Amino acid sequence: SNIPISPLQTQAIGTGAKPSDTLLPYLPPHVQKGSPYHRYALFVFEQPGNNRLDSNLKIDRETFNMRAFQEKHALKTVGAYMWRGRWDEDTMEVMKRNELPGWDVMFTRVKDT
Numbered sequence: 001s002n003i004p005i006s007p008l009q010t011q012a013i014g015t016g017a018k019p020s021d022t023l024l025p026y027l028p029p030h031v032q033k034g035s036p037y038h039r040y041a042l043f044v045f046e047q048p049g050n051n052r053l054d055s056n057l058k059i060d061r062e063t064f065n066m067r068a069f070q071e072k073h074a075l076k077t078v079g080a081y082m083w084r085g086r087w088d089e090d091t092m093e094v095m096k097r098n099e100l101p102g103w104d105v106m107f108t109r110v111k112d113t
Contacts, residue, residue, distance in 0.1 A: 045070065
């Protein structure tokens with residue numbers, strides 16, 4: 001959050017970027033082996049009037065409600081990207097590297113009898 005972008009400051013990440021705040025660490029998309037493809041979405045919000053979000057906000061990843069958060073902080077959607085992902089051989093390495101549980105688990109379908 002609080003990423004400074006303007007006509008003079010166009011870089012959000014990298015060596016030319018100004019500092020911003022991390023409200024929640026990035027968690028790479030990962031599909032569990034054996035599960036069907038997953039849908040993912042990335043949204044970019046504008047903070048109108050240069051209002052800054054409190055960098056000490058406590059956010060629970062499991063119960064996060066994006067619409068409620070957007071409304072509470074008067075954020076305006078300015079971009080979105082959506083994609084689908086499925087498990088492949090690299091997924092296990094992504095999960096291990098990011099210490100995500102279940103990298104060694106394969107989902108299987110259980111048929112009703």
